[in-house]
Amino acid sequence: MNEVSFHTFRADAALAIANPHLQSAVDGATLKFRRDRLRALADLPDVEAMRDHFKAMRAATLANLSEHLEQFERQALAAGAHVHWARDAAEATQIVIGIARQHGARLAVKAKSMTSEEIHLNAALDEAGITPVETDLGEWIVQLAAESPAHIVVPALHKTRQQVAELFTREVGRPLSADDIPALTNEARRALRKKFLAAEIGISGANIGVAETGSIVLVTNEGNGRMVSSVPPVHVAVMGVEKVCPTWDDAAVWLELLARSSTGQPLSVYTTAITGPARDGDADGPRELHIVLYDGGRSGMLGTGYEEVLQCIRCGACLNHCPVYQEIAGQTYGHAYSGPIGAVLVPLLHGLEQYEALPHASSLCGACLEVCPARIDLPRMLLDLRAEEVARGVIAPPEQALEKSAAWLLGHRRLFGLLTDVGRVFQRPLLSKDGLRVPRRLNPAGKRRLPSLAPRSFHALWDELAAEEEAVAGAAPVKRAVRAPSRGRIAAVIGASVVPLVVLWHLLRRRGGKR
Amino acid sequence: MTDPKRVAIMVTCMVDQIMPEVGVAAVRLLRRAGYTVEFPVEQTCCGQPFFNSGFRAQAADLAKRSLDIFEPYDAVVLPGGSCAAMIRKEYPHLLERWPGGTARAEALAARTYELSEFLVHVAGWEPAPAARAPRVTYHDSCHMNRLLGLGAESRALLRAAGCEIVEMHESDRCCGFGGLFSFRIPEVSNAMTQEKVRRANTTGAEVLVSADPGCLMQMRGFAHQTGMRLAHLAVLLEELTR
Numbered sequence: 001m002n003e004v005s006f007h008t009f010r011a012d013a014a015l016a017i018a019n020p021h022l023q024s025a026v027d028g029a030t031l032k033f034r035r036d037r038l039r040a041l042a043d044l045p046d047v048e049a050m051r052d053h054f055k056a057m058r059a060a061t062l063a064n065l066s067e068h069l070e071q072f073e074r075q076a077l078a079a080g081a082h083v084h085w086a087r088d089a090a091e092a093t094q095i096v097i098g099i100a101r102q103h104g105a106r107l108a109v110k111a112k113s114m115t116s117e118e119i120h121l122n123a124a125l126d127e128a129g130i131t132p133v134e135t136d137l138g139e140w141i142v143q144l145a146a147e148s149p150a151h152i153v154v155p156a157l158h159k160t161r162q163q164v165a166e167l168f169t170r171e172v173g174r175p176l177s178a179d180d181i182p183a184l185t186n187e188a189r190r191a192l193r194k195k196f197l198a199a200e201i202g203i204s205g206a207n208i209g210v211a212e213t214g215s216i217v218l219v220t221n222e223g224n225g226r227m228v229s230s231v232p233p234v235h236v237a238v239m240g241v242e243k244v245c246p247t248w249d250d251a252a253v254w255l256e257l258l259a260r261s262s263t264g265q266p267l268s269v270y271t272t273a274i275t276g277p278a279r280d281g282d283a284d285g286p287r288e289l290h291i292v293l294y295d296g297g298r299s300g301m302l303g304t305g306y307e308e309v310l311q312c313i314r315c316g317a318c319l320n321h322c323p324v325y326q327e328i329a330g331q332t333y334g335h336a337y338s339g340p341i342g343a344v345l346v347p348l349l350h351g352l353e354q355y356e357a358l359p360h361a362s363s364l365c366g367a368c369l370e371v372c373p374a375r376i377d378l379p380r381m382l383l384d385l386r387a388e389e390v391a392r393g394v395i396a397p398p399e400q401a402l403e404k405s406a407a408w409l410l411g412h413r414r415l416f417g418l419l420t421d422v423g424r425v426f427q428r429p430l431l432s433k434d435g436l437r438v439p440r441r442l443n444p445a446g447k448r449r450l451p452s453l454a455p456r457s458f459h460a461l462w463d464e465l466a467a468e469e470e471a472v473a474g475a476a477p478v479k480r481a482v483r484a485p486s487r488g489r490i491a492a493v494i495g496a497s498v499v500p501l502v503v504l505w506h507l508l509r510r511r512g513g514k515r
Numbered sequence: 516m517t518d519p520k521r522v523a524i525m526v527t528c529m530v531d532q533i534m535p536e537v538g539v540a541a542v543r544l545l546r547r548a549g550y551t552v553e554f555p556v557e558q559t560c561c562g563q564p565f566f567n568s569g570f571r572a573q574a575a576d577l578a579k580r581s582l583d584i585f586e587p588y589d590a591v592v593l594p595g596g597s598c599a600a601m602i603r604k605e606y607p608h609l610l611e612r613w614p615g616g617t618a619r620a621e622a623l624a625a626r627t628y629e630l631s632e633f634l635v636h637v638a639g640w641e642p643a644p645a646a647r648a649p650r651v652t653y654h655d656s657c658h659m660n661r662l663l664g665l666g667a668e669s670r671a672l673l674r675a676a677g678c679e680i681v682e683m684h685e686s687d688r689c690c691g692f693g694g695l696f697s698f699r700i701p702e703v704s705n706a707m708t709q710e711k712v713r714r715a716n717t718t719g720a721e722v723l724v725s726a727d728p729g730c731l732m733q734m735r736g737f738a739h740q741t742g743m744r745l746a747h748l749a750v751l752l753e754e755l756t757r
Contacts, residue, residue, distance in 0.1 A: 006699065006700070009700065010700055010701075010702055013700065013702050013703050014702045017702060017703070017706045323688055323689045323691070323707050323710075324703055324707070327703050327706040327707055327710070328703055357700070360696060360699050360700060361700065361703070362693070362696065363657070363689045363691060363692060363693025363694075363696045363697075363704070363707070364567060364657070364693055364694075364696070365657035365661070365689035365693070366657055366658070366661040366662065367657075367661075367687075367688075367689070369661075370661060383566070383567065383569070385569075386567075386568060386569030387569040387570075387571050388569070389569055390568075390569040390570055390571075391569075395569065403565065403568060403570050403573065404570065404573060406564075406565075407562075407565050407570060407573030407574075407576065407577060408573075410528065410559045410560040410577060411559070411576060411577060411580055413556070413557050413558075413559050416559055420532050433739075434735060434736075434738045434739045435735060435736060435738075444698050444701065445697065445698060445701050445704075445705070445736065446701035446702060446704075446705050447705055448697070448701065448704070448705045448708065448733070448736035448737060449735075449736045449737070449738075449739065450736070451533045451732050451735065451736070452533070453532050453533060454532065454533055454534060454535050454536075456535065457531050457532050457535055458526045458530060458531040458532075458535035458538040458539070458554075459531060459556060460535075461535050461538075461539060462554050462556065465539055465542055465554075466554070468543075
């Protein structure tokens with residue numbers, strides 16, 4: 001039932017951490033993106049003011065989302081496009097399949113689209129007898145490997161050239177060398193060129209929908225988005241409803257920040273604006289343009305504490321700066337949306353119960369908020385989702401009981417002092433120079449050494465410290481007694497009753513992890 | 516800001532139980548800066564562990580408890596950026612559920628300081644350069660850096676005390692602690708910590724300094740993998756200014 005439970009998340013994370021290739025690939029790529037982002041943003045005269053402006057624009061758009069979407073629809077229709085509305089993934093995929101069937105399509109070429117990953121469009125097309133071919137190089141590699149993207153901007157980040165050579169060899173039916181990367185890319189170009197020419201339909205996402213002209217904007221680096229939207233006779237763009245923006249002035253700010261935040265480019269190599277299908281006399285372009293406006297749970301977030309997450313423009317800066325993502329990469333998140341944005345968005349789209357571990361896949365360090373072009377407060381939303389998990393009982397009852405008892409105990413200072421004194425007695429056999437030596441299997445911290453309780457608490461030291469004459473230079477340091485505190489005997493008695501509880505805690509934790 | 520010359524110390528639960536020497540050092544530094552330090556003995560925990568793991572009601576109760584304990588004092592100083600950020604940033608909304616709670620919390624927040632912040636900006640204290648001070652590298656703890664905007668203060672104090680600071684690559688990268696995160700998903704937490712300690716190690720500094728007990732506790736879990744000393748800012752400064 002759980003798609004990403006604590007147990008599966010931890011297991012997948014451990015695999016990713018133990019994979020040296022993945023580690024160096026993620027480290028290298030994210031470090032480059034972090035450096036390039038800083039350099040690219042430094043070009044802007046006042047990037048902080050621009051981010052504030054952008055956030056205000058995104059918030060204002062979402063506050064009147066239906067109005068902007070209706071304007072977008074009117075203008076797109078006037079430009080000759082067809083506009084469809086899809087409530088959920090099933091509706092969206094059915095609309096795309098319907099259009100494909102209407103044109104007798106057997107082959108669909110696709111530009112990289114996170115929305116189409118979200119609705120599992122490829123699987124639906126396959127089932128309907130229409131072969132989808134990804135044409136973004138990274139996305140194609142991931143498709144050939146039957147995997148989900150490891151990063152929302154660079155999907156095949158985790159693949160070695162050897163793995164790519166094997167996948168391409170299987171695809172083209174001839175042995176290809178992993179040592180000749182230009183030859184590999186040429187093979188991809190040749191193979192994909194044939195698909196572009198043969199496909200009856202091109203499918204893309206849309207980075208932006210500009211309401212004042214009913215245009216969509218595609219941001220790509222390989223030019224495949226332009227091929228997908230101009231070579232086949234029919235182009236279908238699936239756009240999340242939150243991607244609408246009122247005017248071209250607004251879109252300009254959006255584009256200033258998108259590529260800079262993402263890959264550190266001032267602009268991506270191709271920025272394609274599409275307004276309607278090909279007009280009479282146009283040399284190329286599709287005869288039909290369909291725009292599918294996809295909701296998929298987004299409108300349900302409007303007016304809630306999570307509305308802000310809809311300001312996301314999928315730049316991936318939060319992934320590149322997240323120390324958790326940098327250790328585990330995207331696939332551990334169990335969804336095409338990974339990193340901090342995925343940790344918030346996925347449970348909102350598909351349910352906390354199915355993705356219970358994701359709101360906890362963060363140390364709340366705040367790096368994501370610091371770099372988000374729209375300053376989306378992801379840490380706050382992670383905290384809110386955790387609170388919802390507690391309120392809805394997603395966090396298992398034994399753990400709830402444990403946390404609540406701990407909080408209660410901390411509200412009773414003397415009892416807390418007594419119990420920690422018990423701990424001082426019982427930790428003795430485990431003491432080492434650097435903390436407690438606990439057998440790995442029993443250590444809830446894994447391979448990290450647990451801290452030991454100090455011989456005496458600050459509370460116990462205070463009387464001596466208060467008496468210390470600090471006015472006199474070179475005051476003697478406080479004596480650190482190693483003897484058991486005077487309450488030791490009572491402590492030992494209480495300890496005898498606490499030990500079974502601690503054992504029980506461990507058992508419950510381990511059982512809880514295996515759901 | 517008025518200068519009451521009398522402050523309360525909130526040592527934090529981690530310092531109280533695991534590293535009381537940090538509290539001792541903080542008290543001595545405050546005294547050297549000319550302040551009388553009081554220790555309200557009823558104090559335990561600011562509530563952050565519960566707030567961060569979604570237990571809002573429990574966090575609010577502990578916040579209310581701390582508010583009642585520390586409200587009578589003119590200034591509250593903590594040797595920990597994360598707990599200071601909890602009081603400053605989260606108490607005002609957590610205490611909404613009590614009448615007047617937010618206003619009281621905001622008033623407390625306005626006179627709550629992280630130690631280095633207090634020493635530099637309120638006390639105006641500067642340590643004299645020590646005859647022999649170590650080369651150090653400084654870990655910018657996340658909440659202290661991103662929520663309170665502090666870090667330059669620690670560095671200024673270390674430099675004044677005679678330390679040479681060798682910056683590590685991305686000193687603001689999280690140490691992997693994250694409170695209960697370090698137990699819920701220890702595999703990832705530990706990988707982050709090992710990366711942090713590795714980066715600190717490559718600076719060749721003798722001491723890895725942090726102003727946050729949580730980070731220090733976490734990184735000490737891998738202290739056996741490094742030859743470096745891991746020290747709290749207060750402890751090191753106290754030693755250098757004896």
